[in-house]
Amino acid sequence: MQRVKNLGYDEDELYDNHDEYEQEDATAYTAEDKENFATLTPVIRAELDEAGVQVSDKDIEDALWHYYWDVGKSVSYLKNSRTPRLQQQSTEKSDKAKAKSKFDEAAERSAEKAVRTTMPPMFAADWFRNVSWTLVPSHVEGDLIPNEPVRPMPKLLGGSSKLAKLAEERRKKAATAAASQSESPAPNGSLSALERLSKPRDAKENEAPGPKVEPKKYPIRKKRDPTPPPREPTPPPPEPEEEKPDLRASPTAFGLALSTSPPCGLHPASMTLKDLLGSEVADDPFQGPSPDDTVLRAQQYSKGTPNKRRQSGVNGLAKKTEALKLNGTAASAPAQPKVRSRGLDVPKLWAEEKSRRKASAAFVVIGHVDHGKSTLMGRLLLDTGAVAQRDVDKYQKQATEMGKSSFALAWVMDTGTEERERGVTVDIAQHHFSTNSVDFTILDAPGHRDFVPNMIGGASMADMAVLVVDANQLESGMKGQTREHVLLAKAVGLKRIVVAVNKLDSTTPDAWSRSQFDGVKGEVLKFLRESGFAEQFVTVVPCSGLSGDNVAKAPKVSGPAAWVANTHPTLLKALEKSVIPDIDGATIRRPLRLQIADVFRGGVTNPVSVSGRISAGNAQTGDSVVVQPSGETATIKALEVNAEPCDYAFAGQICTLHLTDIDPIHLRTGDVVCAASHPVPVVKTFTAKIEALKSLLPQAMDVHLGRLHVAGGIKQLVSTVDSEGEVLKKKPRIVKAGQKAIVKVGVEDGVVVEVGDRVVLRAEGATVGFGVVDGTA
Numbered sequence: 001m002q003r004v005k006n007l008g009y010d011e012d013e014l015y016d017n018h019d020e021y022e023q024e025d026a027t028a029y030t031a032e033d034k035e036n037f038a039t040l041t042p043v044i045r046a047e048l049d050e051a052g053v054q055v056s057d058k059d060i061e062d063a064l065w066h067y068y069w070d071v072g073k074s075v076s077y078l079k080n081s082r083t084p085r086l087q088q089q090s091t092e093k094s095d096k097a098k099a100k101s102k103f104d105e106a107a108e109r110s111a112e113k114a115v116r117t118t119m120p121p122m123f124a125a126d127w128f129r130n131v132s133w134t135l136v137p138s139h140v141e142g143d144l145i146p147n148e149p150v151r152p153m154p155k156l157l158g159g160s161s162k163l164a165k166l167a168e169e170r171r172k173k174a175a176t177a178a179a180s181q182s183e184s185p186a187p188n189g190s191l192s193a194l195e196r197l198s199k200p201r202d203a204k205e206n207e208a209p210g211p212k213v214e215p216k217k218y219p220i221r222k223k224r225d226p227t228p229p230p231r232e233p234t235p236p237p238p239e240p241e242e243e244k245p246d247l248r249a250s251p252t253a254f255g256l257a258l259s260t261s262p263p264c265g266l267h268p269a270s271m272t273l274k275d276l277l278g279s280e281v282a283d284d285p286f287q288g289p290s291p292d293d294t295v296l297r298a299q300q301y302s303k304g305t306p307n308k309r310r311q312s313g314v315n316g317l318a319k320k321t322e323a324l325k326l327n328g329t330a331a332s333a334p335a336q337p338k339v340r341s342r343g344l345d346v347p348k349l350w351a352e353e354k355s356r357r358k359a360s361a362a363f364v365v366i367g368h369v370d371h372g373k374s375t376l377m378g379r380l381l382l383d384t385g386a387v388a389q390r391d392v393d394k395y396q397k398q399a400t401e402m403g404k405s406s407f408a409l410a411w412v413m414d415t416g417t418e419e420r421e422r423g424v425t426v427d428i429a430q431h432h433f434s435t436n437s438v439d440f441t442i443l444d445a446p447g448h449r450d451f452v453p454n455m456i457g458g459a460s461m462a463d464m465a466v467l468v469v470d471a472n473q474l475e476s477g478m479k480g481q482t483r484e485h486v487l488l489a490k491a492v493g494l495k496r497i498v499v500a501v502n503k504l505d506s507t508t509p510d511a512w513s514r515s516q517f518d519g520v521k522g523e524v525l526k527f528l529r530e531s532g533f534a535e536q537f538v539t540v541v542p543c544s545g546l547s548g549d550n551v552a553k554a555p556k557v558s559g560p561a562a563w564v565a566n567t568h569p570t571l572l573k574a575l576e577k578s579v580i581p582d583i584d585g586a587t588i589r590r591p592l593r594l595q596i597a598d599v600f601r602g603g604v605t606n607p608v609s610v611s612g613r614i615s616a617g618n619a620q621t622g623d624s625v626v627v628q629p630s631g632e633t634a635t636i637k638a639l640e641v642n643a644e645p646c647d648y649a650f651a652g653q654i655c656t657l658h659l660t661d662i663d664p665i666h667l668r669t670g671d672v673v674c675a676a677s678h679p680v681p682v683v684k685t686f687t688a689k690i691e692a693l694k695s696l697l698p699q700a701m702d703v704h705l706g707r708l709h710v711a712g713g714i715k716q717l718v719s720t721v722d723s724e725g726e727v728l729k730k731k732p733r734i735v736k737a738g739q740k741a742i743v744k745v746g747v748e749d750g751v752v753v754e755v756g757d758r759v760v761l762r763a764e765g766a767t768v769g770f771g772v773v774d775g776t777a
């Protein structure tokens with residue numbers, strides 16, 4: 001199974017009952033650790049003796065280890081841990097419920113102290129007092145004298161984990177390494193033990209080369225390898241490096257003063273600003289562009305090169321940062337090379353491979369809430385090998401933990417947390433599975449009425465529908481959502497339906513009651529006939545998604561479902577039979593048109609991707625496209641069909657396009673990707689030939705165009721027509737339920753429609769009409 005939504009599961013996790021992390025052995029102290037203990041323990045002991053605190057060497061070592069050689073914190077902790085534990089005594093009961101570590105207790109006490117500390121008031125002027133400025137005459141020039149900190153630096157006590165400490169240590173290391181590269185002062189023999197230890201280990205090793213010390217093993221929680229990313233499509237040719245001018249502003253005088261180390265031999269307290277900034281700045285502080293000038297220049301540059309800006313947005317932060325490094329020669333920066341088209345003749349390839357290619361079909365799963373749609377599809381995926389038994393076992397375990405064990409198979413389809421928590425399908429889940437003759441895409445639409453727009457979106461991408469009816473709930477199966485779903489399936493133009501009469505394993509009094517199945521089948525066929533479906537396009541199969549009988553495999557000939565084996569095809573066979581390839585060469589040769597069903601962001605190699613069904617034309621790597629209604633252009637960087645990389649895709653396929661040269665803000669669900677040479681116009685009104693399900697007047701309503709739904713309404717009733725399209729009455733005052741009519745539809749925001757597109761009109765949560773666009777002028 002390949003998921004369009006790029007959700008992957010780490011196979012190793014499937015049977016992992018425990019923690020995802022591993023602990024490394026932390027017991028062994030290295031020679032260096034021991035040396036650190038030997039050096040620091042006396043320092044701490046001296047501090048503690050002064051404060052009258054008695055502790056063992058072991059306690060000191062523990063504290064040093066915990067605080068990663070931070071003497072200050074270790075001393076604080078040890079002092080605090082020896083103070084009376086009043087709070088602990090008073091809350092002994094609650095401590096039993098959730099025991100605090102001694103480190104946490106010490107941290108709390110320390111935090112309390114910190115809050116109570118009274119701080120002297122501090123004013124901004126204090127910072128600038130005595131600070132010379134760039135144009136101050138030398139006779140009034142003062143010294144920059146850093147004061148003692150006006151308030152103590154906040155320190156973490158007890159709350160800092162070794163991991164955090166390690167990160168801090170790494171930062172220090174990097175900073176010191178950078179500093180030592182530019183300037184490496186001679187080792188000072190008078191360095192205190194603390195100073196020596198605060199130096200990075202590498203630096204120390206440089207001072208006195210000796211036997212290589214093994215790095216200390218910390219009890220680091222090591223994360224498992226992440227789930228391997230989905231296979232990337234064929235990578236595009238690497239983009240040549242381009243030279244970018246430097247746009248970075250030099251630091252301000254004040255910033256420099258704050259961040260610059262004192263020159264060798266000068267004590268910070270006696271340093272003047274001139275010492276810090278050098279004569280050049282002091283002589284002419286306004287020489288060169290100001291930071292504002294630099295920013296303005298960068299803005300002007302990016303305004304003048306919109307394409308470049310878009311490319312940097314798509315190609316990631318690194319590129320964007322590079323693009324901002326301008327220095328005035330920006331306008332001459334070379335343009336980003338385009339993804340090259342391979343110049344394939346897709347219609348020709350399509351025709352050549354037609355006989356060899358497996359048929360492909362997408363079906364939408366419809367039916368009332370809880371009639372077992374997701375479970376049935378989970379079963380189908382499991383039994384066709386698209387999902388592994390161990391995956392289902394994992395879901396079974398998780399579902400049982402959440403008290404929803406019967407939903408394990410449904411979870412194969414319902415991957416969103418909300419879907420799992422609520423036990424209902426919220427979005428359209430897409431899954432793929434294959435038989436020997438057909439590649440199928442399942443569009444699992446939400447059964448709940450709150451999500452009908454998603455259902456319309458799913459159905460509009462499908463070739464056929466699978467209607468799931470609970471054999472025990474015929475009442476609801478023929479009412480409510482099922483009725484609306486069936487009408488919507490028809491409204492979006494679906495003709496073929498496979499009906500799965502489900503949950504036959506739980507019919508009463510006998511499981512697999514044949515009479516019950518026959519009764520349900522009769523009702524459903526009648527209902528579908530009345531709804532406008534031709535019987536030759538409807539297949540009804542008995543099955544049980546939960547037990548798997550007659551889904552992909554025929555039931556056992558000896559069990560209660562034996563009668564099914566001889567009389568009905570499995571659901572899978574029925575699906576295969578219903579696939580009628582209806583895409584012709586002319587449709588493939590038309591200009592590209594794909595309505596975006598989903599937008600994906602954030603991949604490293606493919607920062608922005610869209611998926612949807614190609615309704616006309618074809619697409620290949622390197623094609624230029626226009627996204628309507630924004631009118632933004634983009635280039636197809638790579639394509640996937642059935643989540644497999646491929647060089648091209650054509651009408652009828654649901655595919656993913658990885659785009660470049662476009663800012664993701666211009667891509668929304670419901671937008672249309674068109675061939676750059678033939679962008680579909682954006683309109684605010686169009687006429688449609690519709691069938692009324694309720695009485696219609698010129699009125700406000702929701703206008704659904706596939707995956708897009710926008711506010712709008714009927715602006716004008718043009719005429720009523722008969723089934724042949726002949727005008728019965730012009731400008732009627734009302735169109736009654738069951739009548740057909742030509743109406744003028746208006747929408748608030750421009751939409752992309754073409755003659756022949758399907759439109760569904762809904763008002764107050766109900767579908768009131770549907771039809772086909774027949775004019776956009």
Ligand SMILES: Nc1nc2c(ncn2[C@@H]2O[C@H](COP(=O)(O)OP(=O)(O)OP(=O)(O)O)[C@@H](O)[C@H]2O)c(=O)[nH]1
Pocket residue numbers: 367368369370371372373374375376406407410423424425446447448502503504505506543544545546547
């Ligand atoms: N006995 C029995 N129970 C089933 C069968 N199929 C599904 N169920 C149960 O019916 C309940 C609903 O199943 P789902 O698959 O979530 O139903 P759904 O139609 O997808 O529901 P929505 O996603 O909310 O539309 C779960 O408890 C399933 O275990 C079946 O064939 N037999």
